[in-house]
Amino acid sequence: MQRPHARTALACSAALLMAALTSCAGSAEADTRKPTAPQGVTAQAGSATSAHVMWEQASDDKGITGYDVYREGTKVASVPPAKLMTDIDGLTASTAYTFTVRARDAAGNRSAPSAAVAVTTPAPTPADEEPPTGPVKLRGEAESGRTVTLSWGGSTDDVGVTSYDVYQEDSRIHSVAGTETTARLTGLRPGTVYTFTVRARDAADRSSPDSNALDLTTPSASGAPASTAPTGLRTSTSADGGEFLVDLSWDQPDTGGTIPAYQLFLNGKMTTTIVWGGTPPTGRATYRLTLTDPPGTRYSLKIRPKLPDGKWGDFSGQRTVVLPG
Incomplete structure (x- = not known):
């Protein structure tokens, strides 16, 4: 025969267990919302056998944990949440491809596919033995605390420039087609010094020397202390x-x-x-x-x-x- 205090202890334990299970179930059910689909997806042919895919950051009620890149509906790459670009290699020259991007969160929810973007790889250029010349006169301005625009003088190549790659310090952060000599960069931090350089790339995937380095300081947010950068x-x-x-x-x-x-x-x-x-x-x-x-x-x-x-x-x-x- 159980004593009254024993029955009370068992009842309390059961109540606590039910509360814990209910709490866990509530937590598991909390993150059922899919992330938003990535916007601003672009694709540039990096060479005759590669493409560079970029997109803007998606949003989620709990947080993005990564992105998946699809080629004609088949996943070909996965990247961490801080990375908003990737190179897709192993393509065929003179071929049209379509890419989409999906965001995912910690609960395994995946966003709807982004808008599809198309790119056609150029013809192979086995005779392209020389890298492009370096871009010249890189200049730019900070439009806001999170956005800058860059422009530069175009490069030359013995066959042709296929793209320009923008570097922030030593990391490539953006690419545009070889016919463009401007870039608009978003997602920056207010009150921060950024150093940009640009390199040209040809169909043989050879990169030019760096352009001149350009320092741009984004305006500080309202009420924030001034920059202390040399x-x-x-x-x-x-x-x-x-x-x-x-x-x-x-x-x-x-x-x-x-x-x-x-x-x-x-x-x-x-x-x-x-x-x-x-x-x-x-x-x-x-x-x-x-x-x-x-x-x-x-x-x-x-x-x-x-x-x-x-x-x-x-x-x-x-x-x-x-x-x-």
């Missing part, structure tokens, strides 16, 4: 025996106080902290970096200041240096 970063490289000297100079940001140090990043990794031996300079600052890597080694370089409150500030634009041969 500006006007310039570099020059020279050889000294078996070493290479990289001289940097930049305009220091107005932080309301003295900047005691800077962090120097090479290829995305913090390499050294620049600390002044005496009184920190005002106005334009300089620093000499010594490298001992082989000639032809390529480095991406950027800096950020230590603010008077001890926190690290915003990054400068990025510069690329190649050690001379």
Whole structure:
């Protein structure tokens, strides 16, 4: 025979279990809404056997966990949620293809397919042995805190330019057809310094050298603090025996106080902290970096200041240096 307090304990345990099961069931049923279909899908032929597909970010009540790309209804690629583009290889030259994109969430819900976009790969060009010339006079402006427009002078190629690829620092973020020399980039962050370059590509998938680097700072959001990024970063490289000297100079940001140090990043990794031996300079600052890597080694370089409150500030634009041969 169960005692009254035992029956009460069992009843409470059962009630708690039912509450937990009900809560879990409610959570499982909560995410039944499909993400929105990706918009702004475009496709460009990257070469005779590849295409570059891009789209705009979709939305979901719980969050996007990835995107699937389909060719004629067959899934050919899956990418993480932060990536809004992918290259599709293994195509056939002189062939028309149709692509769609679907978003998915953590519950496995998939959006409706995007609008279909068509692209035709160019004919093979086995005689195309030379890469295009680099785009020239890259320029642009920030339309808003999240959008910039770029334009550049076109490249030439012994056969023909099939596309232009836009890079933000060392990552390709956009592509347009070889007949276009402008690009509009969205989804950026307000109050941020972005460094853009452009490369031309031909049907043999050869890329040109980079265009000039262009720094653009998006306007800060209303009420947000001003950018603390150094500006006007310039570099020059020279050889000294078996070493290479990289001289940097930049305009220091107005932080309301003295900047005691800077962090120097090479290829995305913090390499050294620049600390002044005496009184920190005002106005334009300089620093000499010594490298001992082989000639032809390529480095991406950027800096950020230590603010008077001890926190690290915003990054400068990025510069690329190649050690001379």
